[in-house]
Amino acid sequence: MHIGKVVGNVVATRKDERLVGHKLLIVQPLSVCRGSIRPAGDTLVAIDAVGAGIGEMVVYVCGTPALRVAGSSGAPVDAAIVGIVDCVEAPAPPEE
Amino acid sequence: MHIGKVVGNVVATRKDERLVGHKLLIVQPLSVCRGSIRPAGDTLVAIDAVGAGIGEMVVYVCGTPALRVAGSSGAPVDAAIVGIVDCVEAPAPPEE
Amino acid sequence: MHIGKVVGNVVATRKDERLVGHKLLIVQPLSVCRGSIRPAGDTLVAIDAVGAGIGEMVVYVCGTPALRVAGSSGAPVDAAIVGIVDCVEAPAPPEE
Amino acid sequence: MHIGKVVGNVVATRKDERLVGHKLLIVQPLSVCRGSIRPAGDTLVAIDAVGAGIGEMVVYVCGTPALRVAGSSGAPVDAAIVGIVDCVEAPAPPEE
Amino acid sequence: MHIGKVVGNVVATRKDERLVGHKLLIVQPLSVCRGSIRPAGDTLVAIDAVGAGIGEMVVYVCGTPALRVAGSSGAPVDAAIVGIVDCVEAPAPPEE
Numbered sequence: 001m002h003i004g005k006v007v008g009n010v011v012a013t014r015k016d017e018r019l020v021g022h023k024l025l026i027v028q029p030l031s032v033c034r035g036s037i038r039p040a041g042d043t044l045v046a047i048d049a050v051g052a053g054i055g056e057m058v059v060y061v062c063g064t065p066a067l068r069v070a071g072s073s074g075a076p077v078d079a080a081i082v083g084i085v086d087c088v089e090a091p092a093p094p095e096e
Numbered sequence: 097m098h099i100g101k102v103v104g105n106v107v108a109t110r111k112d113e114r115l116v117g118h119k120l121l122i123v124q125p126l127s128v129c130r131g132s133i134r135p136a137g138d139t140l141v142a143i144d145a146v147g148a149g150i151g152e153m154v155v156y157v158c159g160t161p162a163l164r165v166a167g168s169s170g171a172p173v174d175a176a177i178v179g180i181v182d183c184v185e186a187p188a189p190p191e192e
Numbered sequence: 193m194h195i196g197k198v199v200g201n202v203v204a205t206r207k208d209e210r211l212v213g214h215k216l217l218i219v220q221p222l223s224v225c226r227g228s229i230r231p232a233g234d235t236l237v238a239i240d241a242v243g244a245g246i247g248e249m250v251v252y253v254c255g256t257p258a259l260r261v262a263g264s265s266g267a268p269v270d271a272a273i274v275g276i277v278d279c280v281e282a283p284a285p286p287e288e
Numbered sequence: 289m290h291i292g293k294v295v296g297n298v299v300a301t302r303k304d305e306r307l308v309g310h311k312l313l314i315v316q317p318l319s320v321c322r323g324s325i326r327p328a329g330d331t332l333v334a335i336d337a338v339g340a341g342i343g344e345m346v347v348y349v350c351g352t353p354a355l356r357v358a359g360s361s362g363a364p365v366d367a368a369i370v371g372i373v374d375c376v377e378a379p380a381p382p383e384e
Numbered sequence: 385m386h387i388g389k390v391v392g393n394v395v396a397t398r399k400d401e402r403l404v405g406h407k408l409l410i411v412q413p414l415s416v417c418r419g420s421i422r423p424a425g426d427t428l429v430a431i432d433a434v435g436a437g438i439g440e441m442v443v444y445v446c447g448t449p450a451l452r453v454a455g456s457s458g459a460p461v462d463a464a465i466v467g468i469v470d471c472v473e474a475p476a477p478p479e480e
Contacts, residue, residue, distance in 0.1 A: 007186050015155070016145050026186055043098075044097065076176065078161045083312070104281050111274055160352070171260075203472075235386075290426075290429055291394060378392025
């Protein structure tokens with residue numbers, strides 16, 4: 001999984017019918033570097049299992065495991081938000 | 097999933113027979129950065145579930161989940177377009 | 193999938209026995225940028241379903257879907273060539 | 289798999305219920321370069337099969353195989369720590 | 385698959401029990417560029433199906449297909465060495 005920030009959503013009327021009912025959220029991946037959190041790489045589009053909103057920090061899963069979140073819809077998805085981050089505990093390492 | 101733009105298609109007469117009947121579209125990945133959309137990384141080739149055309153912005157899925165779009169053809173594919181984007185709602189964040 | 197160019201092959205006498213009978217071709221990934229085609233990233237090794245030769249442009253599939261090409265051999269592969277490219281239709285976009 | 293260093297953990301109260309009981313550790317990937325070990329790329333979030341703690345060097349697995357670590361919980365995960373590294377044996381190559 | 389060079393191994397006493405009996409080799413990915421072979425990207429950790437040793441050039445497979453090499457051990461792995469490279473045949477292309 002990775003942590004990311006929800007930065008938007010995609011509106012798509014014409015889509016695979018198994019996606020109907022799934023929100024498509026745009027997520028900016030984040031990385032932890034020496035105790036601070038920063039954007040890392042390009043955005044992706046994820047479905048949402050936990051009611052995340054724009055601006056929230058989340059945990060998301062990619063690839064085939066995301067199908068477990070799609071569940072009985074059978075939706076063809078490769079990314080899903082599986083948690084809302086309360087906090088990240090990542091102490092800055094001592095200087096070496 | 098990711099958003100991308102259809103920029104072309106591939107013509108291949110000699111191919112795995114399970115691919116016959118699937119259009120092979122070339123997709124330029126896009127990323128959302130501070131509210132604007134820009135190309136991000138190298139193109140890929142995807143089959144199409146929704147009738148996308150050149151120049152359209154789409155949502156595509158990668159990896160094993162794309163096999164769900166191939167369906168009963170059993171085609172060996174790792175990317176599939178699953179939606180046409182009407183719009184991307186990604187407000188530019190406030191300056192920090 | 194991606195387009196690529198076959199640039200060589202790997203000779204390996206000692207190998208997983210399920211790979212016996214599969215050619216191992218070296219493929220240089222290609223990307224389409226504003227209507228032209230250029231190398232993109234590092235080479236990979238793929239089995240071949242369509243009789244591709246050195247110098248040919250191909251379409252290849254990665255990951256678990258490539259197992260569909262390995263078929264009954266049960267070979268542990270993560271990339272397979274699934275088509276020979278006749279041509280790539282990717283008009284250069286108008287200047288914006 | 290890759291080697292990495294545990295640099296923190298994520299606290300998430302609202303999450304897919306199948307993740308309850310799994311610790312979510314933040315891992316910094318490491319790479320071996322000419323006999324020395326250095327950080328490589330962005331952090332990820334992994335569940336833990338072996339009781340790893342912050343500061344420890346670990347081996348982790350990504351993608352669908354990580355589901356084997358989730359086991360009967362059925363948790364939607366794409367990364368899991370599967371070993372604690374005692375040491376890395378990687379002699380620096382002779383100068384060429 | 386990719387070609388790579390075995391550059392070391394990982395010693396891990398505490399690990400998922402299904403990994404017991406599997407050697408964990410460190411592999412430096414290699415890429416073929418205009419007929420010559422060079423390191424490409426960060427190292428990974430792979431199990432070994434063919435008795436590879438440090439310094440040898442190998443072919444390895446990543447992702448779910450590597451589970452085929454783990455076989456009945458059920459080990460959670462995402463990379464496996466599947467061949468020892470005798471030679472790479474990659475003629476330098478003519479200047480264009």
